Amino acid sequence: xxxxxxxxxxxxxxxxxxxxxxxxxxxxxxxxxxxxxxxxxxxxxxxxxxxxxxxxxxxxxxxxxxxxxxxxxxxxxxxxxxxxxxxxxxxxxxxxxxxxxxxxxxxxxxxxxxxxxxxxxxxxxxxxxxxxxxxxxxxxxxxxxxxxxxxxxxxxxxxxxxxxxxxxxxxxxxxxxxxxxxxxxxxxxxxxxxxxxxxxxxxxxxxxxxxxxxxxxxxxxxxxxxxxxxxxxxxxxxxxxxxxxxxxxxxxxxxxxxxxxxxxxxxxxxxxxxxxxxxxxxxxxxxxxxxxxxxxxxxxxxxxxxxxxxxxxxxxxxxxxxxxxxxx
Amino acid sequence: xxxxxxxxxxxxxxxxxxxxxxxxxxxxxxxxxxxxxxxxxxxxxxxxxxxxxxxxxxxxxxxxxxxxxxxxxxxxxxxxxxxxxxxxxxxxxxxxxxxxxxxxxxxxxxxxxxxxxxxxxxxxxxxxxxxxxxxxxxxxxxxxxxxxxxxxxxxxxxxxxxxxxxxxxxxxxxxxxxxxxxxxxxxxxxxxxxxxxxxxxxxxxxxxxxxxxxxxxxxxxxxxxxxxxxxxxxxxxxxxxxxxxxxxxxxxxxxxxxxxxxxxxxxxxxxxxx
Numbered sequence: 001x002x003x004x005x006x007x008x009x010x011x012x013x014x015x016x017x018x019x020x021x022x023x024x025x026x027x028x029x030x031x032x033x034x035x036x037x038x039x040x041x042x043x044x045x046x047x048x049x050x051x052x053x054x055x056x057x058x059x060x061x062x063x064x065x066x067x068x069x070x071x072x073x074x075x076x077x078x079x080x081x082x083x084x085x086x087x088x089x090x091x092x093x094x095x096x097x098x099x100x101x102x103x104x105x106x107x108x109x110x111x112x113x114x115x116x117x118x119x120x121x122x123x124x125x126x127x128x129x130x131x132x133x134x135x136x137x138x139x140x141x142x143x144x145x146x147x148x149x150x151x152x153x154x155x156x157x158x159x160x161x162x163x164x165x166x167x168x169x170x171x172x173x174x175x176x177x178x179x180x181x182x183x184x185x186x187x188x189x190x191x192x193x194x195x196x197x198x199x200x201x202x203x204x205x206x207x208x209x210x211x212x213x214x215x216x217x218x219x220x221x222x223x224x225x226x227x228x229x230x231x232x233x234x235x236x237x238x239x240x241x242x243x244x245x246x247x248x249x250x251x252x253x254x255x256x257x258x259x260x261x262x263x264x265x266x267x268x269x270x271x272x273x274x275x276x277x278x279x280x281x282x283x284x285x286x287x288x289x290x291x292x293x294x295x296x297x298x299x300x301x302x303x304x305x306x307x308x309x310x311x312x313x314x315x316x317x318x319x320x321x322x323x324x325x326x327x328x
Numbered sequence: 329x330x331x332x333x334x335x336x337x338x339x340x341x342x343x344x345x346x347x348x349x350x351x352x353x354x355x356x357x358x359x360x361x362x363x364x365x366x367x368x369x370x371x372x373x374x375x376x377x378x379x380x381x382x383x384x385x386x387x388x389x390x391x392x393x394x395x396x397x398x399x400x401x402x403x404x405x406x407x408x409x410x411x412x413x414x415x416x417x418x419x420x421x422x423x424x425x426x427x428x429x430x431x432x433x434x435x436x437x438x439x440x441x442x443x444x445x446x447x448x449x450x451x452x453x454x455x456x457x458x459x460x461x462x463x464x465x466x467x468x469x470x471x472x473x474x475x476x477x478x479x480x481x482x483x484x485x486x487x488x489x490x491x492x493x494x495x496x497x498x499x500x501x502x503x504x505x506x507x508x509x510x511x512x513x514x515x516x517x518x519x520x521x522x523x524x525x526x527x528x529x530x531x532x533x534x535x536x537x538x539x540x541x542x543x544x545x546x547x548x549x550x551x552x553x554x555x556x557x558x559x560x561x562x563x564x565x566x567x568x569x570x571x572x573x574x575x576x577x578x579x580x581x582x583x584x585x586x587x588x589x590x591x592x593x594x595x596x597x598x599x600x601x602x
Contacts, residue, residue, distance in 0.1 A: 026337060048438050051601040066441040070347035073339065077438050083431030085363065092362035093432075100355035100439045102343030110341075140435060145341035177337030 001026055001179055002047055002148065006056035009042050009203075016042045018203035019056065024181040024196075026147070029174045031194030031211070032183035033293065039203035040183040041079070044152050047181075048077055060148055072101040072144030078151045082133030086126025090117055090136045093125060098143050111139040130157030138166070148179040155189055167193045187293045191215070199293065223265050226250065226257035226281035233277045234258050237268060255280045349449060352440055356453040360423070369419040373412045373504070374465040380408025381469040385476040389484070400566040401486045402493040405473035406466065406500045410533075413507040413557070416458060417528045420511025423454050425521040433602050443597050451512050451590065458508040462501035470497045492566050495575065499563030502579060506560060507532065510586045516593030531585075532557045553578075556585040 002024040009017040017039040024030040034040050045051040047058050049065030060075050068074065084093045094108045112118045115135040128136065134157055141149055155163045170193055174180045184190050190197065197214050199207040207214060227233045230247050238244045242262030250256045260268060265282050272279045345351055360366050384407040427433040440446050478485030486493055511528055518524040539552045549571045552558050562578030573581060
């Protein structure tokens, strides 16, 4: 388990990480999401005791990282691909890391097979592609078979097959009861991999919520209704729904349509049936994680969404869910 | 939010050895031996010491210059070290700065968060290897140079059992080892390869030359004898020169320079972000 409390990092006047409080729990993949420069890597380095926080605290399994002794058995990390001397082979790189914590050649061979690098293990790492570098970084993180894994942008530079491999690997590792904390700026990838999201922008927490809630909060429960008799249906629905959009003309012979908020699909369908109105479409407008993310990080005001005194359109929805998670 | 029903993770992988300082030393040894550049730098250091030492001996015996009365035959073997000291010092720098330039240092400190321990073990491991290679080199150099100096009618070469010879040969190896550790310390302090090599060459090589051109009236000799290379090189003198430290005092002063750089590096290493 990883826990940060009011974690803050300042470089001069620049605040890279701003009073960040969240937990990454065992048994699930926690996606750490934010645009480039949001403070993800700085947070990762503070978790691992590489950078010292300006204020606040962070622990891994209840202990500040630098108080851990030989922690590879507890925590594994991938911070950057190809963080290896270009003249050293991946076998010797892994062996050096393994030996520092008491592991040996047998374990090195195991992780090389696990990531599929056994054929190039004796080659100098300078010739590796970015994808091979990522696999080597994942192998390094897995050396001690740790219960907590931190991976910074692990799918960067991987081919589609590699991306699927990482996705399945992370899910499998979490299913074994491990804490898997993985950062990414690729929202679509996180939608497929993560169970839980910690979203930051400009160093501040924007959301700490499940993937499903995060998407739902952005789509706002909108339903698209299309009917040949749209004007009459729209009028009937408007009496019950909180918000109804203007009618859009149908394209390619399709019926005109409009969107409804605050009324479930079932209620809309029942209403149309009772009134004998033909309905051609009745679909939930699910925002993608990407849409949700863009909406949340759209501008400066929304970065302060967690401030309850600051009424913003975003704050009302996702953060109610957020608070529950913060006090597990 | 979601109830966690997944199992509590229990690792089945066990370390082969009990984690500890021995493991960190094994790790650092693996790092040293797994780079071809380490091997070649040792070869260059040995080659420069043996080759130039023999060459200077050859030049000296073939000349018409009369040998001085207090000729230091044993110490004369090690003239090639003026270049070799830089080669081994640069290797010391690279041992640590390449970890910074590649990003490996983050993996190293993630695996062993006790940074001071890592630096100390790195220095001891690399220092030990360097001393073994240096000692082998200085003994070979001594015998090669003495064989050359003993040619002809006037035999100036000395044996290992002659006064001070063993101290000079072992002292030369210690001097090279201190140059290597000076590199490690400066590398840890400055983190950048270029900066650390510049500092190393400046302190060992350039500063003594620059100081040599200063007016004597500026207490030049009283100051220059404190410089790392000047003080350290006294270990290779047969008799203590005027205005210089005695052999072991000189070497201790060089060791003091290395220690100060090392402690400064250690303090910063523990405080700085990596």
